[in-house]
Amino acid sequence: MSVITSTACSRALGDELRRLRDTCTDLGGVHMAQRLGWHPSKVTNIEKGKARASEIDLVQFLTMCGKDIDFFEDFRRRYATAFDEYVLQVSGNLRTLAFAEATAKLITSYDALTVPGLVQTPEYAEALYRVGGFVAEERIPTAVQLRIERQAILARHTRPTCLFYVHELALRQRVGDDRVMEDQYARLMFNTDMVRIVPADVVIPSSGCVLWEYEKSMPVAFSETDLVNVFVQDPGAIARTRLLFDHLEEVALDAGQSRSKLAEYVSPPREDFDGRGPRLA
Structure with missing residues (x-):
């Protein structure tokens, strides 16, 4: 040993x-x-x-x-x-991911095209799995249940401090029907203490990543694709991840501005339902 x-x-x-x-x-x-x-x-x-x-x-x-x-x-x-400093796992293996989330003291994430999993509604998660095509139909209910169960960490008395940077393009991606998207926008508004919106005209050359920080262990960077999950503990990679989040802090809307931006999607003008508003772009 x-x-x-x-x-x-x-x-x-x-x-x-x-x-x-x-x-x-x-x-x-x-x-x-x-x-x-x-x-x-x-x-x-x-x-x-x-x-x-x-x-x-x-x-x-x-x-x-x-x-x-x-x-x-x-x-x-x-x-x-x-x-190892770099570990690859099959995307469907959630054991390490769930444990890393549950034991973190600080979670910072950036998502470019979808709402972060920890603040997804069940209906949004289900619709996302369906349009993705990487999960067999019979496995979707279990996958949704596991994703929602992971959100229990946000209800803990000692929950991790979370900050989710979400690009506005993710708000414009239609996942499910109008009701699914409206409920998802409302969920994000309810969590604006943790959510910062990156405006649509800001270019971020990253598809997304997560940084978990711990009380007594080294930070871990995480990246998820349809095929593989990557867990990284290389100090250089951690430093580059911090640079990304430092930049996002500069360009993202603040809490109040993010709430106002989300309000535009929650209550768009009626004609926007025909595809002319930001919700359906």
């Missing part, structure tokens, strides 16, 4: 090991360590993603949890890159 810098992925997989111990054994961390012949701190560090477990460590831990060789091979494959 080697002690190194933890990552979003190592912490998520460490937490997965902790949950396996909780659900598959009746052992606390200290008793688990005694059974394995380890020092208690070794179990703690592995479960917190602060230390890389060797393959032998993983075999011993997972065997104690009653897991077979197939489970070990799958976990070993995912664990192999968990401590």
Whole structure:
């Protein structure tokens, strides 16, 4: 076992090991360590993603949890890159994403063409999955439910401080029908303490990204595509991400201006429903 810098992925997989111990054994961390012949701190560090477990460590831990060789091979494959500065995951894998969001103290994001997932309405999320074409029809209800469940972090007493930069082009993208868009605009207005609109005439050469910041861990930059999720902990990449958000702070509307801009979309002139107003551009 080697002690190194933890990552979003190592912490998520460490937490997965902790949950396996909780659900598959009746052992606390200290008793688990005694059974394995380890020092208690070794179990703690592995479960917190602060230390890389060797393959032998993983075999011993997972065997104690009653897991077979197939489970070990799958976990070993995912664990192999968990401590890398750049980690790629299949887009549909939300475990690491949800854990990274839930443990962050500060979340800053920029979205160019869609409303951020943490402030999407269920209807908007469903319509977005349908027009995207990357999620099978039968899986859409589950995907929507998982996305909405992630929003629970915003209702916590100790919720992360969030700032969502949304380009005005995302407001003009028609996702679903009039009612879906009206409800989504209203949701954004309700959250204008967290939302800043980037005006339509401002060019931002970025498709979007997220920066998660933690109390005792390094920041993590995140980028999502239809095919892959990218988790980045490279200091240079983090610095470039901060430069993007510094620029967005300069060009985005302030809270009051963002609310006024959103009001234009919530209550457009009646003739705009025929496609001549900003809502349907």
